[in-house]
Amino acid sequence: MGDALVFFFAAVLTLPIPFIFVFYLFTRKWSKHKWKAIHRTTSLSAPVFILSVHLLLLVLFEQSFFAYILIFLFLLLGISLIVQYKIHEEVRLRRVFKAFWRISFLFFTFFYLGLTLYGLFERLFS
Incomplete structure (x- = not known):
C-alpha cells in the first residue's frame, strides 16, 4: 500500500498536466x-506545480532552489x-490569499512548461 501511494505521488509530481485534466473531470x-x-x-493543483517546478530545477x-521558490512566493x-x-x-486576507494562490498557479504552470521545454531542448541538442 505504501509503495502504491509513493508511486501515485511521484506520477502526479512528474506529470502534473494530465493530473489537472483528471482532477478537473472529477471536480x-x-x-x-x-x-x-x-x-x-x-x-x-498549485502546490503540485510548485513541487514539480522544484523537482525539475533539481x-x-x-x-x-527551494529557498528561492519560497522567497518568490512570499x-x-x-x-x-x-x-x-x-x-x-x-x-481581506481570504481574498488576498485566493488571488495569491491563483497567480502562483499561473506563474508555476508557465515555469513548469518553460522548464520542460528547456529540458527537452537541452537533451536533444547537447
Whole structure:
C-alpha cells in the first residue's frame, strides 16, 4: 500500500498536466458547475506545480532552489497584499490569499512548461 501511494505521488509530481485534466473531470462531476470546478482545480493543483517546478530545477541544474521558490512566493503574497490595499483600501486576507494562490498557479504552470521545454531542448541538442 505504501509503495502504491509513493508511486501515485511521484506520477502526479512528474506529470502534473494530465493530473489537472483528471482532477478537473472529477471536480466537474462532483460540483456540477464549470467555474467552481476550474477554481477548485487550480487551487488544489498549485502546490503540485510548485513541487514539480522544484523537482525539475533539481533534475536540470542538480541543485535545490527551494529557498528561492519560497522567497518568490512570499514576494507574490506581498504584492497581492499591496495591490488589494491600493484597489480596495481594505485588506481581506481570504481574498488576498485566493488571488495569491491563483497567480502562483499561473506563474508555476508557465515555469513548469518553460522548464520542460528547456529540458527537452537541452537533451536533444547537447
